Amino acid sequence: MIEWLLLLLPVAAASGWLAGKRSAETVNAGSHSQLNSAYFAGLNHLLNEQPDKAIDTLLNVLEVDSDTVEPYLALGNLFRQRGEVDRAIRVHQNIIERPYLSSSQRGQALLELGLDYMRAGMLDRAESSFLEALKRRSHIGITLRQLLDLYQQEKNWYQAIAMAQKLREESGEATESMIAHFYCELAEQRWVQRQAAETTWFIKQALASDWRCVRATLLQSRLAIEKGDYKRAIRCLRQVERQDPDYLPEILKPLSECYRHLEGQDEFFFWLTEASERHPGCTSLILAKAAYLQQRGKQKEARYFLIEQLRVYPSVEALQQLLALGVPEDIEAASEPWSLIEEVASRLLKAKLNYVCGFCGFGGKYRYWQCPGCKRWGTVKPLALGT
Known part of the structure; x- marks a missing residue:
């Protein structure tokens, strides 16, 4: 009950004040009486815990005075924010039906609906209201942003x-980047x-919209790989570094292949060295x-390289790869600290996020x-760049 009083009383009061002000200006006794009657009837329904009847009664004031449109728009918005969408729709539909609204008021009501x-x-129905x-x-x-959001939800x-x-x-x-991704969805x-x-x-359209679209370039490389055109795939993948x-973490595996x-x-390996x-x-x-050195049977070089990098650029991933190379000769295989380090590194990696949004x-x-x-x-984006 208290919530409804807090919600509807300000609107009722505003409607009554505006209606009274308007009727005073026109000096129309009949209109004044009708407005006061609707105002107090609405309050009576509200006090008797009949909010729907109160809404209907207060909405009827609009038939007499369009100055009350703004409070009713606000009322509909409050209903929507509270999750009472049916009531919000009723309020905004009622406003739109009024023949004397200005173009701006009708447009605002259509947007809210x-x-x-x-x-x-x-x-x-939302699309129809927004387009109108x-x-x-x-x-x-x-309105355009709402339609844009709607079409994305529909995957149109x-x-x-x-x-x-x-x-x-x-x-x-x-909106160039966004459009490029839409083309990628179609691709x-x-x-x-x-x-x-x-x-x-569609890939070409995406890159025409935004040449920095990594997604489109990755699609290009997939097409080339499927056709067995590995030279073209390499050119595409190496383009990502410039975009x-x-x-970079996304291209290393397919580039290696x-x-x-x-x-x-x-x-x-030469490209890796230059890129590093x-x-x-x-x-x-x-x-x-380090993986390349290991594949070439250069375990010792790989270990020293990782140790050197860890001193300057510490990361759990590099630490785990170092541990995976095996226990150094000067450390006992059953060394408890060494086993503990391996376990801790493994747990940290499992809990680590791989991707993070740079905006939210x-x-x-x-x-x-x-x-x-x-x-x-x-x-x-990938969260694999060292800090």
């Missing part, structure tokens, strides 16, 4: 691209359907270089191109 439908999960608000050029930026990537482009035109907001759909030509076309070096197919492991100089402390590069801090074990936390695209 669309938000109600979104909250209720009725995406088709967009036709009226009302609150363009907010063509419409999402159109809305993102329109948002850029209307507000100047940078991956065609990839699953084994439509290589269309996959390639965004944070994604491509060089192996071409019997160019020494060339791969360009990105000192990159844990993934350190691990890859969301972390996880797996890569997401769209952050599950903040819904931004391309912000979740």
Whole structure:
């Protein structure tokens, strides 16, 4: 009961004051009496714990005086925020039905009604409300963002691209990266359907929208690998370093495989050495270089290399790889401290996040191109660069 009083009394009071002010200005006794009657009837229903009847009665005031639109918009928003979406929809629908609203007021009500439908999960109705608000050029930026969010939920990537482009035109907001990811979504759909030509076309569109789109380049490399064109795949994978070096950990395994197919492991090691100089402390590069030495049977060199790197760039991953090389000759195999270090390193790695969003801090074990936390695209990156 107290919650309803706190929620509806301010709106009722505002409606009564505005109605009284309006009726005083027009000096219309009949109108004044009708407004006062509706106002007090609404309060009576409220006090008798009949909030739905109170809403209906107070909404009738709108038939007399459009100055009360703003309080009722606020009331609908309060209902939505409290999770009472049905009541929010009723309030906003009632407002829209009024013939005397200004274009701005009707556009605002349509936008709020669309938000109600979104909250209720009725995406088709939300889309209709947002599109109607967009036709009226009302609150363009907010409306376009809501439509953009809606089309992403529906995975309607063509419409999402159109809305993102329109948002850029209307507000100047940078949407190039987002559009590139939408094209990548379409490319991956065609990839699953084994439509290589269309996959390639969408990848090109993604890179045309944002040349730094690592996702598109990784897709290019996958296409090349599937065709057995390892030289092209290597060119694509090495391009990632220029696009965004944070994604270097993502390319090392496929890059190594491509060089192996071409019997160019020494060339791969040469690239690793150069890349390590360009990105000192990159844990993934350190691990890859040590693994190469180990594969070549150079266990001692690999151990010394890891020890040297750990002194400057400490990381749990490098420590575990050092431990995996085996117990040094001057330490007993059954040494309790050595076993403890191995166990601690293993536990720390299991608890460690592999990816983190640079915007909201969301972390996880797996890569997401769209952050599950903040819904931004391309912000979740590997957490494998040494600090």
